[in-house]
Every structure is written in C-alpha cells, then in structure tokens.
Amino acid sequence: MKSYLSLTVSLLFVLVTERCEPKSDSGNVCNQAILNKPFVAKIGEEWCLSQTDWKMKLDAMVEDSRCNVTNIDCVWAGRYVMAVTIEQDGTTLRDTFYAVNNWRDTIYNGPYAIYLNLVKPETRPTTDPIDPDSYSFEMVIK
Numbered sequence: 001m002k003s004y005l006s007l008t009v010s011l012l013f014v015l016v017t018e019r020c021e022p023k024s025d026s027g028n029v030c031n032q033a034i035l036n037k038p039f040v041a042k043i044g045e046e047w048c049l050s051q052t053d054w055k056m057k058l059d060a061m062v063e064d065s066r067c068n069v070t071n072i073d074c075v076w077a078g079r080y081v082m083a084v085t086i087e088q089d090g091t092t093l094r095d096t097f098y099a100v101n102n103w104r105d106t107i108y109n110g111p112y113a114i115y116l117n118l119v120k121p122e123t124r125p126t127t128d129p130i131d132p133d134s135y136s137f138e139m140v141i142k
Helices: 002-020
Strands: 030-033 039-041 046-049 055-064 080-088 091-099 105-109 112-120 136-141
Touching (some): 030 039, 046 136, 080 105, 091 112
Parallel strands (some): 030 046
Antiparallel strands (some): 039 136, 055 080, 080 091, 105 112, 112 136
C-alpha cells in the first residue's frame, strides 16, 4: 500500500512540475533579412535585420482591389494595401504598404527604406478574394 501511495505522490509531483515549466513560443520565429538583399515574405511573418534590434511583421492584408484578372478590361488598376508593424529601440510603429503604381510601395523607417517590389500572385483567374496564405511579397530593405 505504501508503494502505491508513494508512486501516486511521485507521479502527481511530476505532472504538476511538468505543467509549471515555461513553454517556449516556437510560433514567433524572426526570419533574418540582410540589408540590400532581396527576400520573399508572407503575411504573418516577422523579419529582423541581423545585428540590430530592428524587426518588421507583415500584418493583415487590408485591401486587394488590383485588376489583375486575365481577360478583364479595367477602368482602374486598383491597389494593394497591407498593414505592417515595425519595432526598433523599444518603439513600435504601425504603417501600411499602399501599393498603387505597379503595386509597389516603400516605407521609410529611421535609416531604413523597406521596399515592397512585387505582390504575388501577379495575376489570378477570377475576381474572387484570394486566401491570405496564397500571397507572397518580394521585398528588400536598404
């Protein structure tokens, strides 16, 4: 009987201490960006400049009204708008890429210029909304 009681107490101790262990958050991976080197990013990703405390997160797509459907004549080219959060030196800045001309835009933050060079997919088969996971962006930080 004593062995069952001590086994139960030991098991309970292991379960309680296991639940109290801090868990690492593997969801917040910061991809490394290198100045002047193009990279491809996706919505929800964080990008950090190596050897700095500068970090950018591509937040939600706000608008995709681009007229990029094959065989459709458009009166207006449309635009692509995406929210961005930039952190540096303990300061948080919320901004947007507002891509109208060739669906490109630049955000200036301190000494850095963040270029949104290309929104993919460049074309789509219909005017139906695109799943946010289907977007990717060619970018460069200078």
